[in-house]
Amino acid sequence: MSLNFSTGSGSFTPYLRYMASTSSWQMSGDGGSENVQLSQAVFDLENIKTGWCQFMEGMPPTWVMDASLEQSAPKPEGENWKRGFKVDVYSKSLFGEQSVREWATNSTGATMSIGALYDEYLKVKDDGKLPVVEYQGAVPTKVGKGSTTVPTLKILKMIDRPQELVKDTAPSISSVAAQTVVEDAEF
Numbered sequence: 001m002s003l004n005f006s007t008g009s010g011s012f013t014p015y016l017r018y019m020a021s022t023s024s025w026q027m028s029g030d031g032g033s034e035n036v037q038l039s040q041a042v043f044d045l046e047n048i049k050t051g052w053c054q055f056m057e058g059m060p061p062t063w064v065m066d067a068s069l070e071q072s073a074p075k076p077e078g079e080n081w082k083r084g085f086k087v088d089v090y091s092k093s094l095f096g097e098q099s100v101r102e103w104a105t106n107s108t109g110a111t112m113s114i115g116a117l118y119d120e121y122l123k124v125k126d127d128g129k130l131p132v133v134e135y136q137g138a139v140p141t142k143v144g145k146g147s148t149t150v151p152t153l154k155i156l157k158m159i160d161r162p163q164e165l166v167k168d169t170a171p172s173i174s175s176v177a178a179q180t181v182v183e184d185a186e187f
Contacts, residue, residue: 016089016101020109023138023149027101038135040156041091044165045121045131048114052076053084053106061104082106085114090162100164109141109148117153129158130165 017026017033025038051065051073063084066073075081084106092099105111121131134156138149 013102014095014098014100016095016103018103018105018107018110018113018151020107020138020148023151025135027095028098036094038094040132040134041089041094042130042159042162042165043117043133043153044088044090044161045118046161047165047167048085048087048118050083050085052081053104054078054081055106056080061106063104083111085111087114088165090165092164107148108143109138109150112141113151113153117155120155124155124158126158128161130161131155132157132159 014028019026025036026033027036049065050069051063052075054062064073064076086102086104089101089103090099095101133153136152136154138151141148141150
């Protein structure tokens with residue numbers, strides 16, 4: 001019999017990560033991180049969160065989230081705090097059983113990319129619908145004294161919210177109908 005140290009109180013959100021050094025994507029897997037060829041996925045930009053994030057080597061990130069997109073939290077005391085975001089990304093075909101992944105980062109290239117994507121989203125926003133986003137490669141970009149790569153993310157179309165991205169609510173008849181349509185799609 002194995003030892004059971006689980007408290008049952010925590011939950012792990014599977015992650016999606018953009019690797020600027022290789023212009024590639026990784027996701028959490030059973031044995032740690034594994035590469036994923038991100039092509040198209042649904043981004044829950046309606047519920048994107050922003051805030052201050054601090055990454056310290058060997059430790060999980062620390063977040064101080066904004067009250068809203070319009071109201072930033074005060075910058076925490078200390079070093080290495082940068083603005084960042086958290087957004088859920090859905091793709092059953094890419095992510096399998098854990099079809100919703102959280103992309104959370106404060107990296108320069110990723111924040112530049114999500115900012116441009118969000119601006120595009122605001123132009124085509126339709127209540128209750130989310131964008132199907134395509135990753136179209138990355139652009140090497142000079143930033144300050146260094147450089148990074150900025151992922152190119154483009155909205156292909158807007159679809160009804162997939163059931164997997166519905167939180168704490170009972171599904172409505174329209175969301176069940178939308179789920180039927182989404183399951184037949186290639187996400």
